[in-house]
Amino acid sequence: MVSSDPNTLLRAFLWRKKWAYAVSTLAIVVSEMVMVQFPNLIGKFTDALGKGRLDMTGVVHDAGWLALVGVGYVALYGVGQFRNGQIGREFEYELRRQLFLHWENLHTGYFRKRSVGDLLNHAMNDVRAVREAMSGGLNILTNAVFLLLTTLWMTLRTISVPLTLASMVPLLFLPFFIIWWGPQIRLASRRVQEALSEMADLSEESLSSIKVIKTTGNEDVEVGRFTSKVDRIVDQQMAMFRKSTLFQSFIPLMGSLSFAIALLYGGYLTATHQIELGMFVAFTLYLAMIITPLQQIGFVINNFQRASASMGRLRTLFGEQPAIADRVDASSLPRPTGELRVDLPSFTYPDATEKTLHHLRFHLDAGQTLGIVGRTGAGKTTLVNLLPRIFEPPAKSVFLDGVDVLDIRLSDLRGAIAYVPQDGFLFSAKVGENIGFGKLTPSVGEIETAARDAAIYEEIMAFGQKFETEIGERGIALSGGQKQRTAMARALIKEAAVLILDDSLSAVDMVTEKQIIERLRELRHGKTTVIVAHRLSAVRHANQIVVLEKGQIVERGTHAELLDRNGIYASMWRLQSEGGDRP
């Protein structure tokens, strides 16, 4: 199992990349050491020039050295910068990979609670924020720190201790300023984000309800609501800019004050011959060199804080335990027959307080058909979801071939079950690929047969590319009934020991439904089939029908038995056939 903490992942990753980081950091450090020779060379050149010790050969010599320093710096820094960026992107890739593997191990309940957009936001933006800190952030930080250190070392050693110290005074304010002002900007920026997401929420809500809005002619009222959200964004943005503009201006202002001190005090020292003109020139160049990295420090701090917040969110994501996994001693089930037994005292969803199912007990011999009916919310879908462990049933309550499903290896359990969801969820892929989804190497013949059995073959053949037709976002849109029938074909191709239809024909018209059910009876002869349905006509032929109400079985029997009983089932039947004049 993967599901590790992102911090652990990061540490392991950094450890694995330690030599790569050593190389890139070293490259940047050496590049700074090369770079600080630049002002030094110009300073010496100035002095030699001023003292008239220089001829044309000397000028060529100095210029040549400067060019060499320039080439050396660019090459070394470029290597370090690129390597850091590359490693950062590798981690970005690694995080996304692990995240997807982690998600594949989580149970369905988790995805019911979280919106896809929200999860996507984590996978894209949080991961990117971490990468930005590791790549650009790290580059700037390494650059700024070592440039500052080497510069200080050079100025203190080769120029003048008092001049260096005096000029650094304004820069000393910077850390305090950043610490004091930075959080205020982050707060303001959070408010902006909130305002932005309020607007996005309102847009989504409004567009989801567009039909109501259109049929009530309420468009302009909605535009008014939207406008007030947009106005709030502008207010919050401006509040943030007022703060961040000050922040962005303060740092260069301090830099310029440093420079002014260097100019006045350094100029005085030079004029009074306490230092050489070359030293003065070199010193101003040093200052100019460190201003940009200093300006970027605020940016880097922001960057790292964002990344650390993102890591926190990713940690929560990774912290979600896979609720459903193989037991250590899970047994295999190589040849399932499809005998089902349920003896369930109660079932409560992990995030709920009230029980969804109580005292459920039934047994289905291998090869039989079970019908499950009941009102919306009676617990039908919950019940059939326990079998393939989409939700985890309590221990010793659901048995396949006499073995507790919790003790069966997931791959075997799910291999033994084919499932048709109500919504007919399909992937954006070719229609043939969707049908063959559950099989490793489905043959064309198998796919076509499954399509015929699900009564979708003719329609697929009418598509432009037949089975090669792309469906979904980049392809054609299927109707609800077409989706359900394609999902049906996808389940049939598995030829599994147990087939579960979770109200999977609700969008299919009566005639087609009848046709599918009849074909199903032939195909599933001798194989276990569980049919959840709203329309009773879909379960009439079942060996056993259970009626659920409020999570309990209230009636059971065959269609004829249940009609005789004249209870809920019978009244449902009458209601559906209106008048009860059926035989």
Place this chain on the structure above:
Amino acid sequence: MTSQGRFRSLWRLLPYAKPFWFHFAVVFALVVVYNATNVLQPYLVKIAIDRDIAIAHPNERGLLMIGVVYIGIVVLGVFANIIQMLVLQFAGQSVIRQVRIDLFSHIEHQSMDFFDTNAIGRLVTNISSDTETVSQFFTQFFLSMIRDGLSIVMIVAAMFELDVTIAAECMIVIPVIFLISLFFRERLRDAYQSTRTKLSSVVAFLAENLAGMRIIQIFHQERQQADRFETLNESHRHANVHEYGVSVMFNRVLDLLGNLAVAAVVFVGGGAVLHHAILFGTLYAFISYIRQFFQPINSITQQWNTLQSSIVSADRIGKVLMVAASVQDPLSPHALEHVQGRIEFRHVDFHYHAEEPILKDVSFVIEPGQLVGFVGATGAGKSTIMSLLTRQYDPVGGIILIDGVDLRDLSLAELHRHIGMVQQDLQLFTGTIADNIRLFRAEIDDAAIERAARAVGIHGLVESLPNGYHTWLYAKGANLSMGERQLLSFARMVALNPKVLILDEATASLDSQTEQMVQNGLHTLTAARTTLIIAHRLATVHHADVIYVLDHGQIVEHGNHDELRKRQGVYARLYEHAGVEVLA
């Protein structure tokens, strides 16, 4: 698309900036001031060196003067910069505000077919993040162009002012920069686009697989899907690293050029100082300027990605803005007075694709105040009739009349004032119960809301809530039961008071007490209105004045319940099969 074509989409948004021309002009002026203070700084140092420092007798007063002036221009520059940024941000935000409002309004006024083909998630992205990206064009990119562009011009001017010969020699770097940019331009763009494309594949894959995780797990395809993801993820990483490599290369090459330019200035200028052609301070200023010269160049190249993503976003916004609503208001709409609510369909045909007709030659008349039911299998055309009546679409053939007036001669606003619709599931809006009944309309006051709630019998229930009508509802968090939602939707209709009502019967189950409340509410609602019901339970239309039976887009039978039963036709057969039913 050609790059000119792509620019055009950004260009089209430019009129939004027009009302703020004064702000942009102020920004321009302030940028000039700010740049001037920057360019002046090395010049001041040059004066200090040549006049006050590097002479036999130091000029301390002169040095002090230079220092004061230096600090003065720095402070001036900082102020100019602060004001400039604030004005620019204000203008940029205001522009985007208007783009957002127009875009949202444009989308809201689209016809329903637009929403059939455009996913809501994508539209929300257009409204929230694409506009945000475009705003960077107006703030970052625009600023960079004028600030950095001006900066380059002013530095060049300062160089020529100092020494024409050396300045002219420095200008050699300009064609070199141009060549370098030309070399990298296409590579950068291709790398950027390749990364974008691959990233969006990753996003699309994740979105879909997260939504369908259950299916992956049940079919035990975790490893196969992980492998598919691996392919996409890795190809994005490759593209991303490549893109980064190209941009690092580009920036470092410019950097290298900058360093070599300094060496070259030292070589040329050093010679000139030796020959006493220039003073040392001038050389110093040249070294400073040639370094400064590369800053704006670098900054402009950083804007490359901003420009690229702005273009992409502007393109997407532009595409949405270009779509004209398929259902349009007439030029001179007919006004209806004292609406009776007589509905007539005359030989109406409808289809989305010509080969798949949905309605074929549908004709009927509904007299004011009648209650009419529509039954038929899923896909028979019941909902389509209602969509046409509310003009979500226009018929392909035939006409639809309300009180004898063609729907197309009415304004949509007028039409929707008279025709109301209650859908299967009530859409709630984030807001109070009162807001949800009045749909945020200011003209419906609290008294009217209460009257509506009383009429459908939900007043007592609302009052029993801790905050009464001010109880907050959430669009998705269903803190109301299905029955309550239905009653609320009835109250909404009573408050809006349309003359014609369309009711898409809810299929969800209700307990008997709520069912009774809903039936009572329904009764109040349908009284004195022309009502069209899409029935899922035959019981609902039992007492309808007329029932229309639809089959494959045609009306095959009509009459009241008893007549149709006797007829032994489709209705009777549907009845036998319980086929139109969805179990309560």
